[in-house]
Amino acid sequence: MSSPRVLVLRAPGTNCDKETAFAFEQAGGTPRTAHIRELLGNPSLLAEHQVLCIPGGFSYGDDIASGRILGNQLREQLTNALQEFRASDKLVLGICNGFQVLMKTGLLDIDDAEGPQATLAWNDSGRYEARWVNLNVEPGNCVFLQGIEDIVLPVAHAEGKFVVRDQQTLDSLAGAGRLVLRYTDSAADSETLSLEPQVDYPANPNGASADIAGICDTTGRVLGLMPHPERFLFAHQHPNWTSKGLSGAGAGAKLFDNAVAYFK
Numbered sequence: 209m210s211s212p213r214v215l216v217l218r219a220p221g222t223n224c225d226k227e228t229a230f231a232f233e234q235a236g237g238t239p240r241t242a243h244i245r246e247l248l249g250n251p252s253l254l255a256e257h258q259v260l261c262i263p264g265g266f267s268y269g270d271d272i273a274s275g276r277i278l279g280n281q282l283r284e285q286l287t288n289a290l291q292e293f294r295a296s297d298k299l300v301l302g303i304c305n306g307f308q309v310l311m312k313t314g315l316l317d318i319d320d321a322e323g324p325q326a327t328l329a330w331n332d333s334g335r336y337e338a339r340w341v342n343l344n345v346e347p348g349n350c351v352f353l354q355g356i357e358d359i360v361l362p363v364a365h366a367e368g369k370f371v372v373r374d375q376q377t378l379d380s381l382a383g384a385g386r387l388v389l390r391y392t393d394s395a396a397d398s399e400t401l402s403l404e405p406q407v408d409y410p411a412n413p414n415g416a417s418a419d420i421a422g423i424c425d426t427t428g429r430v431l432g433l434m435p436h437p438e439r440f441l442f443a444h445q446h447p448n449w450t451s452k453g454l455s456g457a458g459a460g461a462k463l464f465d466n467a468v469a470y471f472k
């Protein structure tokens with residue numbers, strides 16, 4: 209297959225669908241944007257695509273909780289179509305609000321018999337955080353992050369604090385290679401795995417447990433992350449690109465390249 213078809217799903221309040229579709233297009237994919245109503249009316253649309261991406265924004269105005277309404281719609285009304293999609297060796301990406309949505313769908317394998325093992329809560333600062341952050345990638349089987357050790361990306365969210373239920377759950381998620389993306393700074397000890405952040409604000413912009421910025425499912429084919437890779441496709445999007453002498457592609461482009469390369 210030369211160019212995977214990417215379904216970029218939007219809902220009322222989504223605001224990153226165009227740049228996310230553009231990111232997949234730049235990478236050689238064939239994106240198509242669909243409104244949730246269109247997908248609910250025609251679930252077979254999913255089967256026509258190889259990648260499902262839920263982009264960032266404020267779906268349903270972040271009412272109740274970020275991602276809750278769209279997540280519930282997907283979980284309750286498209287259960288079978290989504291599970292079939294994942295089972296057929298396809299990819300799912302949730303960026304920021306899309307991550308918040310994915311957390312509620314079951315696609316990230318975050319629920320166990322006792323309920324959710326983790327959730328995304330309000331930032332410790334109590335406000336929207338828009339800044340650039342440094343991230344470490346845990347080596348593993350996450351398709352989107354292959355070949356990336358560390359990466360600089362922007363975040364822009366108010367409900368991005370990844371909170372894990374307890375230390376045992378944290379250890380088991382880590383042991384399974386699920387904690388794929390963590391905020392870092394020069395003083396960070398990435399070996400320590402604690403419910404408390406090891407990295408101080410603002411390098412950890414929200415106070416996430418163990419500085420977690422993104423997780424994948426058990427297959428490595430579903431990724432949810434708070435940072436926005438689609439906002440760093442070109443070096444000149446970095447605020448210090450001239451002083452750093454950056455040129456060419458931005459670091460975020462690699463995630464989309466990896467997704468497309470998976471189908472070649």
Ligand SMILES: NC(=O)CC[C@H](N)C(=O)O
Nearest residue numbers: 264265304305365366367
């Ligand atoms: N950029 C986004 O996707 C924002 C996510 C969400 N609406 C929040 O503020 O937490």
